[in-house]
Amino acid sequence: KQEVTQIPAALSVPEGENLVLNCSFTDSAIYNLQWFRQDPGKGLTSLLLIQSSQREQTSGRLNASLDKSSGRSTLYIAASQPGDSATYLCAVLTGANSKLTFGKGITLSVRP
Amino acid sequence: NAGVTQTPKFQVLKTGQSMTLQCAQDMNHEYMSWYRQDPGMGLRLIHYSVGAGITDQGEVPNGYNVSRSTTEDFPLRLLSAAPSQTSVYFCASSPAGSYNEQFFGPGTRLTVL
Numbered sequence: 001k002q003e004v005t006q007i008p009a010a011l012s013v014p015e016g017e018n019l020v021l022n023c024s025f026t027d028s029a030i031y032n033l034q035w036f037r038q039d040p041g042k043g044l045t046s047l048l049l050i051q052s053s054q055r056e057q058t059s060g061r062l063n064a065s066l067d068k069s070s071g072r073s074t075l076y077i078a079a080s081q082p083g084d085s086a087t088y089l090c091a092v093l094t095g096a097n098s099k100l101t102f103g104k105g106i107t108l109s110v111r112p
Numbered sequence: 113n114a115g116v117t118q119t120p121k122f123q124v125l126k127t128g129q130s131m132t133l134q135c136a137q138d139m140n141h142e143y144m145s146w147y148r149q150d151p152g153m154g155l156r157l158i159h160y161s162v163g164a165g166i167t168d169q170g171e172v173p174n175g176y177n178v179s180r181s182t183t184e185d186f187p188l189r190l191l192s193a194a195p196s197q198t199s200v201y202f203c204a205s206s207p208a209g210s211y212n213e214q215f216f217g218p219g220t221r222l223t224v225l
Contacts, residue, residue, distance in 0.1 A: 046213055
């Protein structure tokens, strides 16, 4: 059974810091990995999708990497801003029917 | 495109009542799924569908029923609500194939008293 772990559960950093959020998964037979952002009381917004054959994806200040063999992904946020404060969820797609397995998320607080 | 829409946004039920959570998407996506999100548990898959007329169970299907008569709609039915079903419910959709991005609706916050 696929398990996804995100540690730590919460993180607080000062504005301007570059930071890395980690995600690990137990079964390397994934189709893709997706990073989401969730604001309090809101739905999930997709940030980046990395296919199993890719090593990284970039969007603006965000960069996500994938090391499938070691079961790890990182989300790099450059020059963090208070508006980046949210919960970041990692999810892996396994099986042929688009079933996502989620981590429990990392709640990020960026202090002004 | 409206994307993935869910109704209602909030609902309060009494134990034993039944209700249907609505989900619709206008992107012509084949795959649709329902998740529940609980504190400390993360998101867990309830039911999913790979196309009209085809549904299957996810990780936590008990107490829920689904059907998929059209590509656009994927309602989730609570047959007899229990306090353990208090949660936030999210619907998601994606194009067919195992390599595609999933899109989520805004969620329905359900409280069962």
